[in-house]
Amino acid sequence: MSLHMTVDVARNAGESLTSQIQRFIKREIADGVLHPGTRLPSSRRLADDLDVSRSVVVEAYEQLVAEGYLEAATGSGTRVVGRPGHRRAAGPALLDEGPGGRRATAPVQWDLRTGGDNVPDFPRREWLLCYQRVLGPGGARARAWNGYPPPAGEAVLRAELAGYLGRVRGVRTRAERVLVVSGFAQALALLCTALARTEGVRELALEDPGHPGQRRFVEEAGVRAVPVPVDEEGLDVDALAASGVRAVLVTPGHQFPTGAVLSARRRDALARWARERDGWVIEDDYGSGLWYDRGTAPPALQRLLPERVLYAGTVSKTLSPALRLGWLAAPERLFGPLLRARERQDLGSDAFSQLALAELLGSGLFDRHLRRLRERARERRAALDEAVRRHLPGARVLGPATGLHAYVRLSRYVSEERLVAEALRSSVLVRGGSAYRFGTGRPEAPAVVVGHAHLPRDGVAEAVRVLGAAARVARRVPRG
Structure with missing residues (x-):
């Protein structure tokens, strides 16, 4: 059997080996098995796999190129084009939903x-350097190579995050209270689950205006979304109190989408509401580290009330959403339920990316x-x-x-x-x-x-x- 592409050829057939290879590749393309853009093995590699002369494969490839099924380019090998006249699937659409x-x-x-x-541009050079440091000789962490990552996240990343969030955003937490997640979507799913199961929370107040995707996500998770108005001071805490809910999702550092920063008066009122209502505040600090206005950025809301605020952040805005890396700093009362919900959901976030992010933070390259x-x-x-x-x-x-x-x-x-x-x-x-x-x-x-x-x-x-x-x-x- 071929090690690089499964091709059926028979030496005792009344058809030449070249013709058999051509017919097989055409059929695989027509059936959608070989997709446009797929790179085929080199003529030498395929000839070795099939135990045939290299000239047999070269002739087959050249004929398929001439007929428009394949294309060959120096340095990039031989790739599938598709059926003659078949248009390739478009790349990322410029025309998305309005x-x-x-x-x-x-x-x-x-x-x-x-x-x-x-x-903006991903820091490719720095990321590759950090990957090389943690996976190269002398830098590899043996456990990461051999098993599943801890459900709460790699210890070295949790420690780096606790230190970084304290230094940059004033977050009051410890490594043992930081949970590494696969982006804010997973964080929100875990929070909806843990709050419902342990606190009986079935309603979640959301800022209005706010992120429509989060609203849909919350409702699909079986939690009722309750709109609370926002003005130029941020969330209207009086309206929140009047709603009767026990949990709220806020973006106090840079309200999405209005850009309002939650005023000091409203911050104090929100902390007071959480204490008196036995309530929970989910702080989505999605733009942490991206303050460039005059003066200093206001610290995280979590600093005021760490026992009642669940602090969430990601690298989606500062590095790339493709990494699917984020974190939750949770009070002791909810950390266990969140971790158990995570363990039921998956087997942890990619360990290599976690280690690379820890290196990026610890080396100063992220700053x-x-x-x-x-x-x-x-x-x-x-x-x-x-x-x-x-x-x-x-x-x-x-x-x-x-x-x-x-x-x-x-x-x-x-x-x-x-x-x-x-x-x-x-x-x-x-x-x-x-x-x-x-x-x-x-x-x-x-x-x-x-x-x-x-x-x-x-x-x-x-x-x-x-x-x-x-x-x-x-x-x-x-x-x-």
């Missing part, structure tokens, strides 16, 4: 949406990367502020300069829905503020949510210029 789930129908030059694509990232984001935010002043009269960017996106409140005379549609016709894809609202009936000024840090500076200015032109078309005539 507001309300509608698909974009125009070509897109500037994509201003938040999310996975709104992340260096964050400095570069903050500088880039600061430049893009400055370009955004200037472009909004120039091209969007009556609009303003809310919140301090932090994170990878900004909330731009538009003139009340602009139709948000029409602006979004007009911008798309001019190759700019952006989401309006209404896409993030529960729909609690409160009147809201029109707005757009702009992911800016991933764009070139001139791209930020050009995209906002297009938004300005779209706003002129979308302007409503004031009544009276």
Whole structure:
């Protein structure tokens, strides 16, 4: 049997070996077994596997290349193209779902949406260096090579995270209270499970406006999502208290999507609510380390009330969402239930990536990367502020300069829905503020949510210029 590709050939058949190889590969392509882009073994390797002359395989490959089934390029080998005339599957789509789930129908030059694509360049060199250090000679950790990772996470990473979060965000925790998770989605699933089973929590208050994906996720987990309004001081704690719930998910450091920072008055009120209500606060510090405004960033809310705040963060905004690495700093009362929920769910996060992240944190390379990232984001935010002043009269960017996106409140005379549609016709894809609202009936000024840090500076200015032109078309005539 072939070690590199299963090819059936018979020497006593009335068909040449070359023809048999050609026919087999054509059939595998037609049946969808060999996909476009698949690299085939070299002619020498396949000839050795089949115990035939190399010239037999070379002739078969050359004929399939001539017929359009394969392509050969120096340095990249021989790859499947597909059936002649068959189009390859497209790469990552530029045209994703717009507001309300509608698909974009125009070509897109500037994509201003938040999310996975709104992340600047990954520090490839530093990450590879850390991988080499932990897996290379003298740096490998034997247990990581031989078994499953601990469900709570690698001890060295938990220790590094406890130290880093304390130093940078003022989080009061210990390594034994840090749980490594596969991104915030898993953290939220574990929290919904643990709070329901041990605390009887069946409702979770969410900020309005807020992340629509989190809202759907919570509801699909069997927990009722309760909207609580947000203003320029952050979460309305009085409205939270009136809702009667015992748990709330907040983004106090940089409210998503409005950019508001929870005021000191509201922080104290939220801590007081949690103590008096026997309540729980889930702090999603998704933009930790990305503060580049004047002054210092406010510390984590968890610092005020570590026995009642479940602190969550990830590397999705600072490194890449592809890594699927995050953490939960939990009080003792809930750490055990969270760990048991994790053990029932899977067998832990990738140990090698955990060790590489620990090295990145401990070596100072992560701090260096964050400095570069903050500088880039600061430049893009400055370009955004200037472009909004120039091209969007009556609009303003809310919140301090932090994170990878900004909330731009538009003139009340602009139709948000029409602006979004007009911008798309001019190759700019952006989401309006209404896409993030529960729909609690409160009147809201029109707005757009702009992911800016991933764009070139001139791209930020050009995209906002297009938004300005779209706003002129979308302007409503004031009544009276």
